Amino acid sequence: xxxxxxxxxxxxxxxxxxxxxxxxxxxxxxxxxxxxxxxxxxxxxxxxxxxxxxxxxxxxxxxxxxxxxxxxxxxxxxxxxxxxxxxxxxxxxxxxxxxxxxxxxxxxxxxxxxxxxxxxxxxxxxxxxxxxxxxxxxxxxxxxxxxxxxxxxxxxxxx
Ligand SMILES: [Zn+2]
Numbered sequence: 001x002x003x004x005x006x007x008x009x010x011x012x013x014x015x016x017x018x019x020x021x022x023x024x025x026x027x028x029x030x031x032x033x034x035x036x037x038x039x040x041x042x043x044x045x046x047x048x049x050x051x052x053x054x055x056x057x058x059x060x061x062x063x064x065x066x067x068x069x070x071x072x073x074x075x076x077x078x079x080x081x082x083x084x085x086x087x088x089x090x091x092x093x094x095x096x097x098x099x100x101x102x103x104x105x106x107x108x109x110x111x112x113x114x115x116x117x118x119x120x121x122x123x124x125x126x127x128x129x130x131x132x133x134x135x136x137x138x139x140x141x142x143x144x145x146x147x148x149x150x151x152x153x154x155x156x157x158x159x
Contacts, residue, residue, distance in 0.1 A: 002059075004130055061123075
């Protein structure tokens with residue numbers, strides 16, 4: 001089972017993030033011949049190590065937003081700054097997306113791999129994952145960012 005911080009972030013994104021995140025997507029890699037999966041994934045995949053993987057431990061959330069899709073990449077690039085702005089309340093230890101990683105202090109450094117070109121990975125430590133007191137702040141931030149029809153970057157300031 002996922003920890004309170006994971007659950008709160010998942011719920012905030014589902015109800016106040018881009019509506020796309022409440023939907024499923026087609027994953028061609030799902031065995032044996034592809035399948036529909038949720039875009040907000042707290043549980044580990046069957047290939048993950050149950051002991052070492054932070055998802056198995058209930059400390060991480062994957063937010064499926066493909067970097068090769070301009071709209072999805074735009075959503076990701078608007079969600080990550082909200083996480084960073086709330087980092088002191090959210091107490092995550094790591095956010096990874098599309099070649100970059102941010103630590104709990106908001107410091108950005110390269111994290112180059114192919115896995116994180118399909119999703120944002122956000123992870124908490126043992127202590128932080130138990131706290132979800134940031135939920136309403138995250139919900140407000142997501143609402144303010146995405147409530148106006150999920151307009152793309154550059155447009156939302158005009159509404
Ligand atoms: Zn992950």
